[in-house]
Structure formats: C-alpha cells, structure tokens
Amino acid sequence: xxxxxxxxxxxxxxxxxxxxxxxxxxxxxxxxxxxxxxxxxxxxxxxxxxxxxxxxxxxxxxxxxxxxxxxxxxxxxxxxxxxxxxxxxxxxxxxxxxxxxxxxxxxxxxxxxxxxxxxxxxxxxxxxxxxxxxxxxxxxxxxxxxxxxxxxxxxxxxxxxxxxxxxxxxxxxxxxxxxxxxxxxxxxxxxxxxxxxxxxxxxxxxxxxxxxxxxx
Amino acid sequence: xxxxxxxxxxxxxxxxxxxxxxxxxxxxxxxxxxxxxxxxxxxxxxxxxxxxxxxxxxxxxxxxxxxxxxxxxxxxxxxxxxxxxxxxxxxxxxxxxxxxxxxxxxxxxxxxxxxxxxxxxxxxx
Numbered sequence: 001x002x003x004x005x006x007x008x009x010x011x012x013x014x015x016x017x018x019x020x021x022x023x024x025x026x027x028x029x030x031x032x033x034x035x036x037x038x039x040x041x042x043x044x045x046x047x048x049x050x051x052x053x054x055x056x057x058x059x060x061x062x063x064x065x066x067x068x069x070x071x072x073x074x075x076x077x078x079x080x081x082x083x084x085x086x087x088x089x090x091x092x093x094x095x096x097x098x099x100x101x102x103x104x105x106x107x108x109x110x111x112x113x114x115x116x117x118x119x120x121x122x123x124x125x126x127x128x129x130x131x132x133x134x135x136x137x138x139x140x141x142x143x144x145x146x147x148x149x150x151x152x153x154x155x156x157x158x159x160x161x162x163x164x165x166x167x168x169x170x171x172x173x174x175x176x177x178x179x180x181x182x183x184x185x186x187x188x189x190x191x192x193x194x195x196x197x198x199x200x201x202x203x204x205x206x207x208x209x210x211x212x213x214x215x216x
Numbered sequence: 217x218x219x220x221x222x223x224x225x226x227x228x229x230x231x232x233x234x235x236x237x238x239x240x241x242x243x244x245x246x247x248x249x250x251x252x253x254x255x256x257x258x259x260x261x262x263x264x265x266x267x268x269x270x271x272x273x274x275x276x277x278x279x280x281x282x283x284x285x286x287x288x289x290x291x292x293x294x295x296x297x298x299x300x301x302x303x304x305x306x307x308x309x310x311x312x313x314x315x316x317x318x319x320x321x322x323x324x325x326x327x328x329x330x331x332x333x334x335x336x337x338x339x340x341x
Contacts, residue, residue: 078266098268104260105268108253171252179253186256 032171039083039109040071040166043159046082046102047075051089053116053149060152070159079105084162086155087141090118090125091132093198097190103139104187108179111166113158114141117148124148137202139188140178285337292329296322 018028049057061067061075076082079102091099103112114135117123122133135141142165143158150158169177178184188206191198249255265271303310303318310318332338 079268080266101260101270102266102268104258105263105266107261108256179256182254182256187258187260190260 033167035171036167036169040163043070043072043084043111043162043166044074044076044082045072045084045086046079046106047077048085048102049088050091050095050099051116051118053088053119056149056152057086057088057115057155060155065152065156067156067159070156070163072159079103080107082106083109084111084113085139086113086115087119087135088115090123091135093130093132093193096132096135096138096198097192099135100138100188100190104190108186109177110179111142111162112139113143113145113155113162115145115155115158116150117146120144120146132198134207137207138191139203140206285332288328288332289337292325292332296325 021028049055059065061073067073072084079085083106085099085103085106087099103110112135114120118125118131119135120141122128122131125131126133132138136144143161145154145158147154171177171180179186188203189200191200193199263271299318299321
C-alpha cells in the first residue's frame with residue numbers, strides 16, 4: 001500500500017463571509033463541523049465499571065438522569081465498538097494492565113473520562129500499596145471528575161465538557177486531533193507486574209510528577 | 217386502461233432501500249478512513265480476544281471423551297420421554313407390530329440404562 005500523506009490542507013471559510021452569506025439566506029458549513037457534530041452526539045461508552053462510581057454511572061444512564069439525551073446511552077460491551085472509556089472507580093494495580101489493554105483495543109478516535117477521586121488520583125485509597133494513583137499515568141485522560149463518588153450530574157457535566165472538546169477538534173494543522181496525526185500512537189504500553197510495583201510505574205510521555213513549589 | 221403494475225415492485229424498492237440503509241454508512245466510513253484517518257493497527261488492537269486479558273494457550277482444546285456417558289444418560293432419560301408421551305396417547309389404537317417396535321426401542325434404551333447402572337455411573341461419588 002502506498003504511503004499516503006495525511007497532512008491535509010483544509011481551507012477555512014472567512015468568518016465575515018460566512019455571516020454575510022447567512023444574512024442573505026445561504027447556510028455554509030464545513031466537513032469538520034459536520035464530522036464533529038456527528039461524533040459528539042453519538043459517543044458510545046465502554047460498558048465498564050470498576051467500583052462504586054460505576055453505580056453512579058449506571059444511574060446516569062437510567063431514566064432519571066438519562067444519558068441518552070446526549071446520544072451516549074449505547075454502552076458497548078466490546079472495546080471495538082466504543083468511543084469513550086469511563087474509568088469509573090478505583091484502579092487497582094491488578095486491574096491497571098487490563099484497563100490499558102482495553103483502551104488500546106478501542107478504535108480511534110477514543111476518549112477517556114476519569115470518574116471520581118480514585119480514578120484521578122487514587123482517592124481515599126491513595127496510600128494503599130495496591131492502588132494506582134490515577135489512571136492518567138498510563139492513558140491520556142480527557143476529562144477528570146472529582147468527587148467520591150461524583151453525582152450523576154457531575155458525569156453529565158463531564159460529558160458536556162467532552163462534547164465541547166470534541167466540537168473544537170480540528171482536522172488539519174499542527175493542532176489537529178490526535179487521531180488525525182499518523183505519528184501519534186494509538187496504543188500505550190501495557191504495564192506488567194514487577195517485583196514490587198507495576199513496571200513501568202508510569203508513562204513518562206503522558207504523566208510527570210507535579211512540581212511542588214515551596215516558599216523559601 | 218389496464219392496471220398493469222406489479223405488486224412486487226414495492227418489495228424490490230424496499231430491498232433496495234434496505235440495502236442502501238445498510239451499505240451507505242459502511243461505504244461512507246470506509247471512504248472517510250481512506251482519505252482522512254490514518255490507520256493505526258497495533259498488537260493489542262489486532263488481538264482476537266477483547267476482554268482486557270491476554271489469551272493463553274490454544275483455542276483447539278480437546279474435550280474429555282468421558283462426556284459420552286452424559287450423552288447416553290441424556291438419551292435414556294430425556295429423549296425417551298419425548299417418545300413415551302405420544303406412545304402413551306396412541307397406545308389403544310396401535311397395531312401389534314407398532315407396539316412390538318416400540319418395545320424393542322424401549323428395551324434398547326433400558327439395556328443402556330442397565331449397562332450404565334452396572335458401570336456405576338448413577339452412584340454419586
């Protein structure tokens with residue numbers, strides 16, 4: 001197969017011309033905005049819960065909170081059909097390789113919501129020897145939700161935030177979305193069980209220890 | 217004027233629409249991935265098993281041949297019942313030949329039961 005160049009040149013219509021046209025009754029759009037509009041309204045999450053946050057996730061998908069309003073009610077049991085991974089709960093070190101592998105098996109474009117204190121940092125179990133201190137050490141997280149557990153409204157807010165994020169993604173140029181860049185990886189290294197901890201303990205490409213600034 | 221349209225024409229139109237409904241998104245997504253989205257295959261993504269765990273061993277496992285005992289017992293107690301019900305319903309109207317044939321069939325199955333019993337299949341260990 002011939003090597004194709006995915007460096008597209010997409011001409012962007014001038015904003016002034018667009019509003020001029022819409023005044024005279026001509027509606028213009030771009031392929032990019034149609035594409036993003038379609039994607040953001042049909043995000044299919046992976047049916048995957050790890051701990052008590054999953055109960056809130058289930059509640060969010062049920063009639064009272066109704067995730068279906070955002071087009072995200074189709075929880076898929078297979079990573080091959082999912083766009084979004086909601087890491088709902090404590091990620092133990094035993095479970096972390098499986099979570100990363102599931103993420104790797106999802107097709108691009110894919111997004112991650114880290115739901116709850118445990119998924120973003122380890123939460124109340126942070127001091128535990130067997131708890132991963134945040135899933136963002138291994139996979140790129142798009143939206144973090146604090147809370148223990150976050151209420152379904154918080155998950156809905158994360159959804160809306162993700163939709164806004166998807167809506168802003170561009171197809172070309174240096175700031176294009178990750179899945180349009182052939183050089184960006186789609187799979188991330190799966191950690192293995194070492195003698196004392198997961199090896200590697202983090203993906204340095206994704207996560208760096210926060211710099212603590214102390215006053216002198 | 218003769219009304220000479222075929223009622224099956226609607227069926228043809230429906231089949232065409234159904235095919236279009238199924239195939240158009242597939243063709244569109246294929247074109248999209250061909251022109252815009254770089255393919256990113258990988259070891260995990262191409263794996264056959266998709267539950268997060270790595271598959272171990274071979275898919276071509278062998279079942280224990282001991283399962284033939286379950287097959288025989290199933291035949292005796294389950295399949296026999298299916299034949300016994302119509303036999304009981306039509307019992308008074310049957311000819312002697314049919315009665316004899318049914319008895320031979322039952323005897324064959326009873327023989328299997330006796331054989332399994334003597335082999336100790338029915339005792340719980």
